[in-house]
Amino acid sequence: xxxxxxxVLPPYRTAIDPxxxxxxxxxxxxxxxxVLSYATDDMxxxxxxxxxxxxxxxxxxxTLEVHIHYLHEVKATDxxxxxxxxxxxxxxxxxxxCSFFCARxxxxxxxxxxxxxxxxxxxxxxxxxxxxxxxxxxxxxxxSEAGRAGFGPASRRIELRxx
Amino acid sequence: xxxxxxxVLPPYRTAIDPxxxxxxxxxxxxxxxxVLSYATDDMxxxxxxxxxxxxxxxxxxxTLEVHIHYLHEVKATDxxxxxxxxxxxxxxxxxxxCSFFCARxxxxxxxxxxxxxxxxxxxxxxxxxxxxxxxxxxxxxxxSEAGRAGFGPASRRIELRxx
Numbered sequence: 114x115x116x117x118x119x120x121v122l123p124p125y126r127t128a129i130d131p132x133x134x135x136x137x138x139x140x141x142x143x144x145x146x147x148v149l150s151y152a153t154d155d156m157x158x159x160x161x162x163x164x165x166x167x168x169x170x171x172x173x174x175x176t177l178e179v180h181i182h183y184l185h186e187v188k189a190t191d192x193x194x195x196x197x198x199x200x201x202x203x204x205x206x207x208x209x210x211c212s213f214f215c216a217r218x219x220x221x222x223x224x225x226x227x228x229x230x231x232x233x234x235x236x237x238x239x240x241x242x243x244x245x246x247x248x249x250x251x252x253x254x255x256x257s258e259a260g261r262a263g264f265g266p267a268s269r270r271i272e273l274r275x276x
Numbered sequence: 277x278x279x280x281x282x283x284v285l286p287p288y289r290t291a292i293d294p295x296x297x298x299x300x301x302x303x304x305x306x307x308x309x310x311v312l313s314y315a316t317d318d319m320x321x322x323x324x325x326x327x328x329x330x331x332x333x334x335x336x337x338x339t340l341e342v343h344i345h346y347l348h349e350v351k352a353t354d355x356x357x358x359x360x361x362x363x364x365x366x367x368x369x370x371x372x373x374c375s376f377f378c379a380r381x382x383x384x385x386x387x388x389x390x391x392x393x394x395x396x397x398x399x400x401x402x403x404x405x406x407x408x409x410x411x412x413x414x415x416x417x418x419x420s421e422a423g424r425a426g427f428g429p430a431s432r433r434i435e436l437r438x439x
Contacts, residue, residue, distance in 0.1 A: 136327070136330065136336075137336050137338070137397065138397075141310075141313055142309070142313050142339040142342060142390075143306065143307075143309040143310040143312065143313040144306075144310075146305070146306040146309035146310075146342070147304075147306040147307075147309075147310075149306065150304055150305050150306040164299070167299065173299075173300050175300070175346070175349075176305040176346050177345070177346055178343070178344065178345050178346065179305060179309070179342075179343070179344045179346075180341070180342070180343040180344075181341065181342045181343075182340070182341050183338070183339050183340055183341065183342075186338075186401070201435070201436045202436075203436055206436055208435065208436050227305075228436075234300065234301075238349070272364070272371065273364045273365075273366055273369055273371055273391075
């Protein structure tokens, strides 16, 4: 039992590739997305949508949406830790929430959400239900209503608010 | 004059780097974000926040938020074209909308929004107002209310809706 969810995924950790630093001297926005993508691969391994499963079933996850909030600059010397929560899941979809941390900064340096769809890869990829074992692993990982309500920045919509 | 905005930005075009293809045999989600990031650099050059300006003023754009909707798979052989619209802008911020196209698919293959902040880079980076010439370039590019309302998928929030 854990404050984040009944079950919990291990964090994903990575150093910063020097090629990911841009002309502003910090981690380019897109590479937070790449770290998110690798952290999602790691989550897939843990819930059982790993390479062997993908090979055997021709099923995989496709990304439908990603939304990243950039909260602090990340520098070349930082080590990133990504903590993934299962915010919600249904028979075919996972709504994942990822919080990015580095030791230099107290709160998260970025917060991201991703919507993922379980797909059977054929000539015409189609959404299919998770097998029972994966569905129950997701159910065990899913955040409580309260945990979900407390996840990430309050603003979920991109718009300018006049001040 | 143009259906998209009174003034218009030239599209950004790129081939797909084979290293961007993942185990699903399509463009990895994060690399749509990298193409978006390069398209944003291109937009910055066109509005005058180019390398010479950044060097002279120590001002640049920082990304606050990115939201990507993945609508179609992109393959290694596709050429991507990104059309950028200025959805909104104020004294310090730009809300950009980017539509991704490839010749194989009728509609957009992805739609993204980014919120960008004009920042003076010092030890403590701080938001600062755009100079007048850049502000007026942004005003000329800004979409009409109608154009903005018609941009992108209707859902702006990531959540599972039960069906």
